[in-house]
Amino acid sequence: MKFYTVEIEARRELGAYTLISYRWPGEKVEPGRFVMARAAGYPVTLDPFLARPFSFYDFEDGVASLLFEVRGRGTALLDRATRTVEVTAPLGRGFEIDASAGRAALLGGGIGVAPLKILGRELSARGIDHDVFLGFLDAGTAAVADDFAGASVATMDGSAGTHGTVLDAAPDLLEYPVVYACGPNAMLAAVKDAAGPDGLRQLSVEERMGCGNGSCNGCVVPVDGGYVRSCVEGPVFRAEVLAW
Amino acid sequence: MVVRERVTGVDLSVEMCGITLSTPLVPASGTLAKEALGEVEGVYGAILPKTTTPAARAGNPPPRVAETPAGMVNSIGLQNPGVERFMEDLDAFDLGVPLFVSVAGETVRDFAALCERVSEDGRVAAVELNLSCPNVEHGGLTFCAGPAAVEEVVTACRAAAPTKPLFAKLTHEGVVGNARAAESAGADALTVMNTIPALTIDAKRRSVLVRGGLSGPAVKPVALKAVHDVARTVRVPVLGGGGVTSGTDVAEFMLAGATLVQVGTASFVRDPVEILAEFSDYLREAGMGAAELTGALR
Ligand SMILES: Cc1cc2nc3c(=O)[nH]c(=O)nc-3n(C[C@H](O)[C@H](O)[C@H](O)COP(=O)(O)OP(=O)(O)OC[C@H]3O[C@@H](n4cnc5c(N)ncnc54)[C@H](O)[C@@H]3O)c2cc1C
Ligand SMILES: Cc1cc2nc3c(=O)[nH]c(=O)nc-3n(C[C@H](O)[C@H](O)[C@H](O)COP(=O)(O)O)c2cc1C
Ligand code: FES
Numbered sequence: 001m002k003f004y005t006v007e008i009e010a011r012r013e014l015g016a017y018t019l020i021s022y023r024w025p026g027e028k029v030e031p032g033r034f035v036m037a038r039a040a041g042y043p044v045t046l047d048p049f050l051a052r053p054f055s056f057y058d059f060e061d062g063v064a065s066l067l068f069e070v071r072g073r074g075t076a077l078l079d080r081a082t083r084t085v086e087v088t089a090p091l092g093r094g095f096e097i098d099a100s101a102g103r104a105a106l107l108g109g110g111i112g113v114a115p116l117k118i119l120g121r122e123l124s125a126r127g128i129d130h131d132v133f134l135g136f137l138d139a140g141t142a143a144v145a146d147d148f149a150g151a152s153v154a155t156m157d158g159s160a161g162t163h164g165t166v167l168d169a170a171p172d173l174l175e176y177p178v179v180y181a182c183g184p185n186a187m188l189a190a191v192k193d194a195a196g197p198d199g200l201r202q203l204s205v206e207e208r209m210g211c212g213n214g215s216c217n218g219c220v221v222p223v224d225g226g227y228v229r230s231c232v233e234g235p236v237f238r239a240e241v242l243a244w
Numbered sequence: 245m246v247v248r249e250r251v252t253g254v255d256l257s258v259e260m261c262g263i264t265l266s267t268p269l270v271p272a273s274g275t276l277a278k279e280a281l282g283e284v285e286g287v288y289g290a291i292l293p294k295t296t297t298p299a300a301r302a303g304n305p306p307p308r309v310a311e312t313p314a315g316m317v318n319s320i321g322l323q324n325p326g327v328e329r330f331m332e333d334l335d336a337f338d339l340g341v342p343l344f345v346s347v348a349g350e351t352v353r354d355f356a357a358l359c360e361r362v363s364e365d366g367r368v369a370a371v372e373l374n375l376s377c378p379n380v381e382h383g384g385l386t387f388c389a390g391p392a393a394v395e396e397v398v399t400a401c402r403a404a405a406p407t408k409p410l411f412a413k414l415t416h417e418g419v420v421g422n423a424r425a426a427e428s429a430g431a432d433a434l435t436v437m438n439t440i441p442a443l444t445i446d447a448k449r450r451s452v453l454v455r456g457g458l459s460g461p462a463v464k465p466v467a468l469k470a471v472h473d474v475a476r477t478v479r480v481p482v483l484g485g486g487g488v489t490s491g492t493d494v495a496e497f498m499l500a501g502a503t504l505v506q507v508g509t510a511s512f513v514r515d516p517v518e519i520l521a522e523f524s525d526y527l528r529e530a531g532m533g534a535a536e537l538t539g540a541l542r
Binding site for chain 1: 274275276277278279280283294300302303305306307308309310311312313314315316318320323460461489490511512513514515517
């Protein structure tokens with residue numbers, strides 16, 4: 001896998017999450033695609049060894065940004081990077097956008113908000129009406145919602161917005177011909193249930209990855225009759241494809 | 245092409261089993277998908293796709309990969325579409341370099357049938373036998389559990405594919421005895437080595453994370469010794485690998501006795517173009533061609 005060393009153009013904290021941006025001279029970034037990223041490359045990072053997957057948070061005027069939550073060592077090191085980070089070119093299959101399909105609901109759980117920013121930007125650019133619903137653990141993580149004008153927010157501890165899950169902040173999803181969601185797999189399964197079988201339902205899944213380019217068969221999700229690699233066939237899947 | 249500019253002025257070509265390769269690098273089976281081939285054009289002297297089996301295999305449920313210091317543990321479970329669909333799709337792996345095919349079965353008969361099936365195809369330059377999978381007729385011990393098991397399966401494959409170059413891929417345990425057995429049963433070359441059995445545990449959840457095979461830089465010293473010991477024991481050439489991550493690593497495996505060098509896990513974290521470029525720099529400095537390096541330990 002080819003990694004590029006990119007300079008950090010900007011770094012800021014959005015509540016509990018960190019946003020970094022860098023210039024990406026390559027092709028336009030499609031919503032829902034991701035990169036493998038790490039604080040530094042070989043031989044500095046023999047440990048932690050693998051790069052980590054991150055969805056694009058935004059892409060504007062050739063500047064790409066990633067939003068991340070510090071969970072373990074890889075993200076802690078990224079959070080400490082000041083000058084440069086290493087990223088791959090954009091990977092995977094993003095969200096399908098169908099301008100004729102009608103109104104869209106965008107649902108994010110926790111750091112699953114990440115791909116909804118760039119998705120919302122693209123929907124707006126194409127004149128597609130959409131509503132954003134975001135669920136968080138608490139007010140600290142919910143602070144990122146300030147970056148989503150008009151979003152409805154829920155928190156599990158009730159410290160901001162509706163008390164409950166993202167589904168408690170959203171109206172009946174059956175009303176929406178298009179539903180997009182990103183978050184923990186349990187949330188995606190709940191969204192799949194609530195959104196029903198009709199219309200365009202797309203879920204961005206989160207699996208452990210080895211390579212990010214289809215080579216290791218590590219990142220699979222269950223589908224009818226077996227498993228498929230989420231890094232090349234996903235990370236965005238039509239809900240009906242996933243055998244959850 | 246990017247690669248060519250970075251490797252000028254050195255002779256990277258090598259020869260093995262009558263096959264001429266433009267570089268001594270080969271992808272390790274199971275670590276290079278057809279979707280990623282475009283990124284490695286010019287790097288590898290031959291292409292070696294993931295192991296194929298008689299019928300399609302869904303593979304193991306996730307999680308399948310876990311990171312370790314300088315490596316990873318995988319438990320993919322040989323997910324593949326089965327030999328017939330694999331052969332239908334074989335042209336997808338055509339980069340204009342020789343194509344090696346890796347096969348695995350659950351019985352000796354499976355192995356022989358696979359060898360017959362893939363070796364009759366003119367696009368296949370050689371067959372690698374992935375002997376580290378369980379032999380259902382021997383209580384789930386692998387096909388390289390010992391010299392007798394190796395001898396039996398390689399003999400059957402040799403008879404099934406009398407003219408195609410056959411490589412026996414071995415694990416490090418008992419590798420010298422197994423290498424001798426494979427050679428005497430007619431293997432044309434030996435691949436050393438496969439992953440090392442390993443386990444990762446998620447302490448927070450108090451559960452097993454992944455039980456599988458360890459690969460990556462962490463296994464390199466073990467692999468180097470295995471290659472070194474085997475190359476001093478057998479006459480047939482060795483495809484060395486296990487943790488190869490830099491151009492110097494490639495040189496080390498060749499010095500230990502490898503004719504070809506397999507790059508696996510490192511290709512997830514580095515651009516293989518860099519590895520070949522570093523190896524070219526090494527040769528340039530040493531004033532040697534790749535072919536001269538095999539076994540050239542002082
Ligand atoms: C397609 C995709 C997009 C993602 N987008 C984002 C994003 O935009 N922002 C963000 O903060 N996070 C995102 N994640 C999750 C992010 O990759 C993990 O939080 C991160 O890998 C954790 O690494 P760590 O070193 O901090 O944690 P550690 O626990 O130290 O990681 C150890 C290993 O487990 C893997 N791992 C741990 N947690 C996860 C997880 N939840 N999902 C997948 N692998 C995991 C790591 O990659 C690493 O290999 C995404 C994941 C995927 C698959
Ligand atoms: C994700 C993954 C999948 C693998 N799949 C196969 C396989 O299908 N057949 C096989 O013979 N070896 C397989 N291997 C083993 C590699 O081919 C190689 O022998 C081993 O990983 C050691 O080399 P490395 O450290 O360079 O990866 C796999 C290894 C990894 C990491
Ligand atoms: S991460 Fe390796 S195949 Fe998807």
